[in-house]
Amino acid sequence: MDALQKLLFPRANVRGETVVLGDALEQAVVNQNLPVAARRLAGEMAAAALLTAGALQFDGTVALQIEGDGPVRRALAEVRPGYAFRVMVELAAGTDPAKLDPNAKLKDLVNVSGRGRCAFILDRAHRPADEAPYQGVVALEGDTLAQALENYFRHSEQVDTKLVLAADDKTAGGVFLQKMPAEGGKLPADYDPEGWQRLTMFAGTVKSAELLTLSPEDINRRLFWEESPLVTHEAAPHFACTCSKARFDDLVRSLGREEVDAIIREKGALDVACRFCGAKAHYDAIDAAALFTPGVQTQKA
Structure with missing residues (x-):
């Protein structure tokens, strides 16, 4: 109820x-x-x-x-x-x-x-x-x-x-x-x-x-x-959770290209998750490059 x-x-x-x-x-x-x-x-x-x-x-x-x-x-x-x-x-x-x-x-x-x-x-x-x-x-x-x-x-x-x-x-x-x-x-x-x-x-x-x-x-x-x-x-x-792929992208961008690249070099990928609902997003080197390239959008979650 x-x-x-x-x-x-x-x-x-x-x-x-x-x-x-x-x-x-x-x-x-x-x-x-x-x-x-x-x-x-x-x-x-x-x-x-x-x-x-x-x-x-x-x-x-x-x-x-x-x-x-x-x-x-x-x-x-x-x-x-x-x-x-x-x-x-x-x-x-x-x-x-x-x-x-x-x-x-x-x-x-x-x-x-x-x-x-x-x-x-x-x-x-x-x-x-x-x-x-x-x-x-x-x-x-x-x-x-x-x-x-x-x-x-x-x-x-x-x-x-x-x-x-x-x-x-x-x-x-x-x-x-x-x-x-x-x-x-x-x-x-x-x-x-x-x-x-x-x-x-x-x-x-x-x-x-x-x-x-x-x-x-x-x-x-x-x-x-x-x-x-x-x-x-x-x-x-x-x-109802407000998380979304777009918000995950914004979060990763906020870390800066240098830090994101360093994490991916060390761990092979960057994974983020919503603390509320558990939704996750996975970023490899190609995804990260697309995030920081104007006019290119990532598709994977």
Whole structure:
């Protein structure tokens, strides 16, 4: 099951979302050969990025990245319009996947020294080449990814957010609540000042097993049936990678002719692979020469 449902709680002036990932998450990580702990992190990252993208309604790519000095050096999830997503987890050099504790926490995975970073990158559609994507970066603080992202929104965006995430090695799910700004500086006439506290309390009661086995509709019904939320949107998140032969060519060109030729002389060929989906491209000496010859295109992948 891969589904997302967006809610609105008008009297509390709160928006909410619930997401559940199954087959799409498996497609996203199947070629990365990740140990269980890293697959769980990938699931939480994908769920969190989808929930954030849904709340922002941003016309472009929303990326969530965390990095640090643990066995996991970096994790990145990207969401594009239409809830197309991809996610990757990069292990640090020298990490033995077989020795990674399946139940390792965020600090043990990423933030061993406490110097980890958390970032959201917003890259709008049709962005001019001379315009940089927006990037918000804060310290990676919290015992869980959900806590770290709540801290991000509190410190970077100054908005109260409640996030609950769960993942195993096959599925992931999450519940997201966020206060909305008062429209025109005014709250609804029937505004419920206790609504936020009550909703976050309800969200905090959700069990991991529910997030990993139930549909968003069933989860929301169990959590918020007393609040009569409005369902504002439903979607089906899906895995889709943006890699292509043209992007591989650009990557190889960026190394420069001298370095590419040196690699091919030493190894016989240059092989590149997408960290997200595992797609590969192979360049021999003829391919490399064509890359650096104006007007000539390579054909092999």
